[in-house]
Amino acid sequence: MDDTEPRPGDPGWATARTLAEALPYIQIYDRETVVIKYGGHAMGDSAVAKQFAADVVLLKLMGVNPVVVHGGGPQISAMLDKAGVKSAFVDGLRVTDADTMQVAEMVLSGAVNKEIAHWITMAGKEADVRGVGLSGKDAGLLTVEKTRRTRRDPDSMIEHEVDLGFVGEPTKVDPKLIAGLIASETEDWVPVIAPIGVAEDGQTYNVNADTVAGAVAGALGAKRMLLLTDVPGVRGADGEIIRQMTLSEAQALIDDGVATGGMIPKLETAMAAVRDGVEAVVILDGRRPHAMLVELFTEHGAGTLVQAG
Numbered sequence: 001m002d003d004t005e006p007r008p009g010d011p012g013w014a015t016a017r018t019l020a021e022a023l024p025y026i027q028i029y030d031r032e033t034v035v036i037k038y039g040g041h042a043m044g045d046s047a048v049a050k051q052f053a054a055d056v057v058l059l060k061l062m063g064v065n066p067v068v069v070h071g072g073g074p075q076i077s078a079m080l081d082k083a084g085v086k087s088a089f090v091d092g093l094r095v096t097d098a099d100t101m102q103v104a105e106m107v108l109s110g111a112v113n114k115e116i117a118h119w120i121t122m123a124g125k126e127a128d129v130r131g132v133g134l135s136g137k138d139a140g141l142l143t144v145e146k147t148r149r150t151r152r153d154p155d156s157m158i159e160h161e162v163d164l165g166f167v168g169e170p171t172k173v174d175p176k177l178i179a180g181l182i183a184s185e186t187e188d189w190v191p192v193i194a195p196i197g198v199a200e201d202g203q204t205y206n207v208n209a210d211t212v213a214g215a216v217a218g219a220l221g222a223k224r225m226l227l228l229t230d231v232p233g234v235r236g237a238d239g240e241i242i243r244q245m246t247l248s249e250a251q252a253l254i255d256d257g258v259a260t261g262g263m264i265p266k267l268e269t270a271m272a273a274v275r276d277g278v279e280a281v282v283i284l285d286g287r288r289p290h291a292m293l294v295e296l297f298t299e300h301g302a303g304t305l306v307q308a309g
């Protein structure tokens with residue numbers, strides 16, 4: 001843990017001490033959808049993941065409708081390493097050939113998705129809260145098209161297309177299945193979605209999980225989207241954590257090269273989701289104990305809040 005980061009008890013890490021303090025916040029989210037993007041780096045060890053699952057169950061029992069979209073980038077890289085395949089990234093997106101696609105789907109839809117759904121079901125056993133593991137392939141949930149990126153050659157100044165292979169971006173989310181699951185009056189289901197999509201021609205694509213979370217949040221009309229990662233928030237040029245930013249400030253961080261790598265799709269997703277009607281997006285450290293509860297139910301919140309200016 002960074003020494004400059006707030007700890008429980010510090011002013012920046014306040015928690016509600018009484019139900020009366022938490023109640024106004026609990027009421028804000030009553031029956032509202034909150035999309036939680038659970039990043040591969042935030043998953044940490046199984047104790048952290050089980051704590052995450054317990055907090056998701058608690059949210060459901062408090063009347064919130066959590067929808068989990070997960071990543072698994074480090075887990076895919078570990079599996080590719082075992083097979084002796086090196087990954088290349090362009091703007092935080094994994095260049096995905098046919099073999100990489102197969103491994104990515106196996107890890108995301110097979111291993112990580114089922115593990116998270118299982119942990120939620122285990123944590124919710126006594127309360128009948130159940131995780132339901134899906135990918136964008138189920139019930140036509142996520143339609144995508146191939147992602148196109150270009151790069152300017154520094155010598156000739158000519159734009160060249162960079163072929164990312166089977167990397168897609170959402171063109172359509174069919175939210176009916178998810179909406180049906182979360183609206184059930186008799187069952188407490190928590191959808192858990194792996195970031196795999198299908199193009200109109202039936203080809204399977206690997207999609208950045210932040211991007212999927214944003215598209216799902218927009219389609220469901222979510223009140224909040226939480227992007228859980230492994231940093232306490234978004235850092236500015238001087239390395240300080242920015243508590244709150246507008247869309248143009250988020251864009252400037254990308255344009256100025258202050259946000260790099262995996263932070264680029266996160267900020268792009270946050271901006272797109274807010275434009276789509278999501279009230280606010282928060283980028284926060286998912287390894288912190290009860291990070292989601294602190295964000296949703298306390299005055300100070302956690303991480304970096306992105307909202308319309």
Ligand SMILES: Nc1ncnc2c1ncn2[C@@H]1O[C@H](COP(=O)(O)OP(=O)(O)O)[C@@H](O)[C@H]1O
Pocket residue numbers: 038039040041042071073074092228229230231233234235236258259260261262263264
């Ligand atoms: N300005 C920035 N502020 C915070 N993190 C940044 C910034 N620019 C780049 N990053 C990097 O973005 C990473 C988070 O993205 P990523 O590794 O894709 O996480 P996840 O697997 O949770 O989606 C951080 O660990 C950090 O290294």
Ligand SMILES: CC(=O)N[C@@H](CCC(=O)OP(=O)(O)O)C(=O)O
Pocket residue numbers: 038039040041070071072073074076092093094104167168195206207208209210262
């Ligand atoms: C196209 C692309 O980059 N897909 C990602 C999908 C997983 C992901 O986004 O995982 P995190 O959220 O843990 O980074 C990948 O292959 O790593």
